[in-house]
Amino acid sequence: MSNSPAPRRGAPVKTTGLHIGEAEPGVAKVDPIVVLDGVKRTFGGLTAVDVEHLEIPRNAITALIGPNGAGKTTLFNLLTGFDKPNAGTWSFDGQTLAGVPSFKVAKMGQVRTFQLTKALALLSVLDNMKLGGKDQKGENLFRALVPSSWRDQDRALxxxxxxxxxxFKLDGKKDDYAASLSGGQRKLLEMARALMSDPALVMLDEPMAGVNPALTQSLLDHILDLKTQGMTVLFVEHDMQMVRHIADWVVVMAEGRVVAEGAPREVMQNQAVIDAYLGSHHDTDLGEDPTRVDTIKELLHDDDRT
Amino acid sequence: MIDWGQLFSNAAVELISPTTAAYALAALGLAVHFGFTGLLNFGQAGFMALGAYGYAISTLTFNFPVWASVLVGIGASVVFALILGVPTLRLRADYLAIVTIAAAEILRLIFTTNTYIDVTGSANGLSGYKGGFAALNPLPEGTYGFAPFTNNSYDTWLRIVAWTIVILACLFVWLLMRSPWGRVVKGIREDEDAVRALGKNVFSYKMQSLIIGGVLGTVAGMIFILPRAVVPSNYQTTLTFFIYTILLLGGAATILGPVIGSIIFWVLLSFISGFIARAVEVGWLPFLSNVQAGQLRFVIVGVVLMLIVIYRPQGIFGNKKELAFVK
Known part of the structure; x- marks a missing residue:
């Protein structure tokens, strides 16, 4: 694409002024693309997701962070129709998504990637990409039998x-099986494939996991590129460095709830976030625990005797 | 002494026999299911039984013309595919395997039970339904072909029809698999969640594939009964496994594989059984009785299948490159 900006060197341009009022969990956004209300998902006795209200701002990069088991991926699955909540309503671009199956959600323009990359191993890289195309005539059983009815569209695709x-620097590999790509290249392929349908919202589940540092920079640039092209990005990530670098807005989850929201720099100072990540007793010195000291003394004493 | 010329010519007959064509078609249906879409259908024998009984019962009990009997068989198999698919295609692949193997057995037992003996002929099966098909024969009486492929008028007509159907079916599957439709089902074979995330109705595609492969199996079942009678014991699970043998022999995700696989399977089977029978007669295998010799060919088929899967898992026509990535 000729109009896409050259790879960035300095700090990316942050989008600000996304929210209305105080930045707190559930704050209203100026122009939300996704709105959740009272979404709850339990697995037996475990409440995986319990979100009272959450809005995702349009045409911005929102990071979803939180410790392991915070319910980030479950929320992803609920948003994309791969899982059904026990209660609640949520909408995408004004259309309610309750009970809409995953493939229809994708057709509406909300495309996701997976934490464990799902490259279609025994399809060529090019076929992987073409599969992402929307509204293909040749995907109808009867039209498929008449090549002239879909050939032009296929060529454009x-x-x-x-x-x-x-x-994404994968054009040299287009005729190889996706199985022959490295883990990082598969991440790139999955992202590129998601973009084939010109989505409005791209949801990336841990895009950086397993990607080597050399690729990380280009992947970050690609994600920033999506914003300049008018898409909205929501991603799950553990790498704080990356979140700080590219996210315009950060949503922090812990134990299924949204515990904080805000611009990256402010949110990382938030006490609730520090507690969620490090535990609320992280500044208590464990060395002062008297029973522990006694045990160590006893052990030392034993050593002396032998 | 063994008459080798006779042995080879007997085996050569299987090259173009309607049974070979029927197995090729059934294997092609299984290629659509298993090779291209990744559906583990272990009930292909059930689809074949529906073709056989659907055709024979419509002709004998209801006096339907040939085209109507064919449509009844196909209709029955579409309904069967829907019944199997609706509850299982949303689940993991292995559930379809369990349900299809059981459903095919249920069908066979229904056809065998004495309750419906007036319609199904129970264990004796059905015969006398070939009149309609023979009446369509444009060939005048006489002998056609050259040795060892000499046949009477009816058998020649049957061979022409059977192989024409096989060629048309191959063309049909080839057209489908090179289209975007084929791309979607192959994607489903690799990872259906990924395809779902790209906005494709995975359930619908799997259902379409199940129906197409099933209908191919059903038509195979009709070809299968035209040179013989309908006997329920022909539709045991072993039939499904023979078809899997053929499919793996030729290559699971190929078009020509099932056809060539079927030809090799039947020529070899005929040759081996002929050879063993003669060898027992002339006393080369003194430790075998005639009855035992008859079963030995299936032992050899089993060993051959194992050797293929171990040493050439991609089959004859399969792509060697694919195997570099098999987990």
Missing amino acids: EEKAIELLAR
Whole structure:
């Protein structure tokens, strides 16, 4: 793409002024693309997700962070129709998504990637990409039998795929099986494939996990690129460095709830976030625990005797 | 002494026999299910039984013309596919395997039970339904072909129809699999959640694939009964496993694989059984009785299948490159 900006060197441009009022859990946004209300998902006795109210701002990069088991991936699955909540309503772009199956959610323009990459191993890289194309005539059983009815569309799709692959530096691999790609390249392929449908909202589940540092920078640039092209990005990530670098807005989850929201720099100073990540007793010195000291003394004493 | 010429010509007959064509078609259906879409259908024998009984019962009990009997068989198999697919295609692949193997057995037992003996002929099966098909024969009486492929008018007509259907079916599956439709089902084979995340109705595609492969199996079942009678014991699970043998022999995700696989399977089976029978007669295998010799060919088929899966898992036509990535 000729109009896409050159790889960034300095700090990315942050979008600000996304929220209305105090930055607190459930704060209203100026222009929300996703709105959740009272979404709750339990697995037996465990409440995985319990979100009272959450809005995701449009045309911004929102990071969803939180310790392991905070319910981030479960929330992802609920948003994309891969899982059903026990209660609650949520909408995308004004359309309610309750009970809408995952493939229809994707058709509406909300595309996701997976934490464990799902490259279609025994399809070529190019076929992987073409599969992402929307509204393909040849995907109808009867039209499929008449190649002339879908050939033109397929050719256009192929051009678009090659253009995208070139942007992700995968065009040299287009005829290889996706199985032959490295883990990081598969992440790139999955992201590129998601973009084939020109989505409005891209949801990335841990895009950096397992990607080597050399690729990280280009992947970050790609994510920032999506924003300049008018898409909204929601991503789950553990790497705070990356969150601070590219996110415009951060939502922090812990034990299924949203515990904090705000711009990256402010949110990382928030006491609730520090507690969620490090535990609320993180500044208590464990060495002062008297029973522990006694045990160590006893052990030392034993050593002396032998 | 063993008459080798006779042995080879007997085996050569299987090259173009309607049974070979029927197995090729059933294996092609299984290629659509298993090779291309990744559906573990272990009930192909059930689809074949529906074709056989659907055709024979419509003709004998209801006096339907040939085209109507064919449609009844196909309709029955579409309904069967829907019944199997609706509850299981939303679940993991292994559930379909369990349900199909059981459903095929249920069908066979229904056809065998004495309760419906007037319609199904119970364990004796059905015969006398070939009149309609023979009446369509445009070939005048006489002998056609050259040795060892000489046949009477009916058998020649049957061979022409059977292999024409196989060729058309191959063309149909080839057209499908090179289209975007084929791309979607192959994607489903690799990872259905990923395809779902790209906005494809995975359930619908799996259902379409199950129906297409099932209908191919059903038509195979009709071809299968035209040179013989309908006998329920032919539709045991072993039939499904023979078809899997053929599919793996030729290559699971290929078009020509099932056809060539079926030809090799039947020619080899005929040759081996002929050879063993003669060898027992001339006293080369003194430790075997005639009855035992008849079963030995299936032992050999089993060993051959194991050797294929171990040493050439991609089959004859399969892509060697794919195997570099098999987990």
